[in-house]
Amino acid sequence: MIALAYWVQSLLRVLGGTVAVLLPAGTIVYLFLFKMMSFMQSRLGPMEAGPYGSLQLFAEVGKWLQKEDIAPERADKRIFRIAPLLVLVSTFLLVAVVPFGPDAYFTNFDAGVFYMLAVSSVSTLGILIAGWSSANKYSLLGGLRAAGQLIAYELPMVLSVLGVVIQAGTMNLQSIVMQQNAGSIFGWDGIGNPFILTQFVGFLIFMISVQAELTQTPFDMPIAESELVSGYMTEYSGFRFLIFFIAEFATAGVFALIASVLFLGGWGIPFSWFGWDSVGSIDNWMNVGGPLIMVTKMVVLSGIIMWVRFSYPRMREDQLQRFAWKVLVPLSLLNIMATAILKVVF
Amino acid sequence: MSDFLRDYLTVVWFAAIALVLASLLLGISALLRPNKPSAQKLMAYESGVNPVGDGWSQSQVRYYIFALLFVVFDVEAVFIFPWATRLEEYAGFGLVEMGIFVFVLLLGLVYAWRKGVLRWV
Numbered sequence: 001m002i003a004l005a006y007w008v009q010s011l012l013r014v015l016g017g018t019v020a021v022l023l024p025a026g027t028i029v030y031l032f033l034f035k036m037m038s039f040m041q042s043r044l045g046p047m048e049a050g051p052y053g054s055l056q057l058f059a060e061v062g063k064w065l066q067k068e069d070i071a072p073e074r075a076d077k078r079i080f081r082i083a084p085l086l087v088l089v090s091t092f093l094l095v096a097v098v099p100f101g102p103d104a105y106f107t108n109f110d111a112g113v114f115y116m117l118a119v120s121s122v123s124t125l126g127i128l129i130a131g132w133s134s135a136n137k138y139s140l141l142g143g144l145r146a147a148g149q150l151i152a153y154e155l156p157m158v159l160s161v162l163g164v165v166i167q168a169g170t171m172n173l174q175s176i177v178m179q180q181n182a183g184s185i186f187g188w189d190g191i192g193n194p195f196i197l198t199q200f201v202g203f204l205i206f207m208i209s210v211q212a213e214l215t216q217t218p219f220d221m222p223i224a225e226s227e228l229v230s231g232y233m234t235e236y237s238g239f240r241f242l243i244f245f246i247a248e249f250a251t252a253g254v255f256a257l258i259a260s261v262l263f264l265g266g267w268g269i270p271f272s273w274f275g276w277d278s279v280g281s282i283d284n285w286m287n288v289g290g291p292l293i294m295v296t297k298m299v300v301l302s303g304i305i306m307w308v309r310f311s312y313p314r315m316r317e318d319q320l321q322r323f324a325w326k327v328l329v330p331l332s333l334l335n336i337m338a339t340a341i342l343k344v345v346f
Numbered sequence: 347m348s349d350f351l352r353d354y355l356t357v358v359w360f361a362a363i364a365l366v367l368a369s370l371l372l373g374i375s376a377l378l379r380p381n382k383p384s385a386q387k388l389m390a391y392e393s394g395v396n397p398v399g400d401g402w403s404q405s406q407v408r409y410y411i412f413a414l415l416f417v418v419f420d421v422e423a424v425f426i427f428p429w430a431t432r433l434e435e436y437a438g439f440g441l442v443e444m445g446i447f448v449f450v451l452l453l454g455l456v457y458a459w460r461k462g463v464l465r466w467v
Contacts, residue, residue: 010359096360136392144407171431322464
């Protein structure tokens with residue numbers, strides 16, 4: 001290892017973090033929102049800018065940069081302008097916890113899972129502020145719905161992650177990755193022991209909660225274009241709207257990254273393949289290979305999130321709340337107890 | 347500075363880069379975009395007709411009970427996490443303890459359910 005000065009490290013981390021936010025956002029918007037959705041609806045999607053519309057994203061940014069930035073007269077203008085920034089900050093804080101390789105991580109908190117759950121709810125504040133400050137009935141309704149929905153689904157998410165923490169016995173995301181790749185299934189270590197096998201219920205609950213936290217379609221009542229115009233984003237225009245949009249898809253990518261860390265083995269490959277046994281013995285090329293593996297898993301998981309988004313109709317608000325409180329919360333509590341009992345017995 | 351604190355400093359840098367990036371783009375946008383406000387444009391959007399009454403109209407906040415329940419369960423999760431990381435040492439004793447804890451919580455949820463609080467009316 002080359003020892004880098006602290007400011008060089010920080011600069012590299014910040015640049016890496018920016019890439020880790022913008023790359024998933026761009027990939028998801030182009031690959032899924034532009035192309036997959038179009039194909040599912042028997043149309044081509046953007047084709048003009050670049051081959052197969054691949055430069056469409058840059059064209060979009062160029063377009064949004066030139067749009068007028070309107071704040072409604074009666075709005076609480078100062079916090080109206082801050083709200084999108086707050087949502088973007090939440091996304092950046094969230095990506096800081098994701099490990100991408102044995103040495104390629106931004107932060108290595110012992111309470112990484114705690115940190116992840118804490119900062120993921122900062123975006124709720126931004127959304128509530130946006131809804132409230134717009135001085136618009138649609139926005140207000142959208143903001144209130146978003147707050148109700150995000151707190152309802154925060155809970156199954158927290159409880160489903162608990163299953164992984166019980167099994168791993170640690171809240172450090174790096175150790176959780178290690179354990180999955182160093183593990184074995186009844187003595188067979190060919191594929192490690194990704195927690196999706198033992199925590200399948202937890203994984204399902206986690207992905208459903210993520211879908212709701214991101215306000216993607218079966219759970220998109222806060223935006224609900226046929227009822228609330230655009231929910232809490234109704235009054236936003238120009239680049240501030242685009243910041244909301246970028247943050248939404250970037251967060252989808254980051255949550256996919258986190259889900260792959262918690263359940264799919266993260267950046268690692270089963271350690272038995274190369275005879276690794278601890279952090280120190282992992283070859284250095286994993287710092288390059290790890291991020292690539294993470295991107296692959298991110299594309300697959302966010303592809304599933306988007307697939308569900310394009311396939312399902314919107315639920316009703318009361319159905320949403322009932323599903324969270326009467327199905328997901330009891331189920332995840334049972335999952336915790338089952339995991340704990342199995343952990344103690346074996 | 348310890349590695350522990352440095353990790354948190356990294357978090358501060360991440361928040362800072364988010365703000366810098368957004369401000370930079372908004373700054374570029376400020377140079378490029380037009381700014382021609384008019385009374386109609388600055389009016390609150392209500393499907394194209396003139397807005398009726400105040401934008402901050404009274405609306406029923408239906409989820410305050412959910413919010414209370416959420417706080418209860420979230421605090422409970424804070425108790426379970428440290429237990430979860432040390433389950434191997436506590437073994438059977440910890441299991442029974444947490445079983446009782448979760449059971450009491452489930453009881454609370456069932457009570458709220460029976461009282462009809464979990465309905466979005």
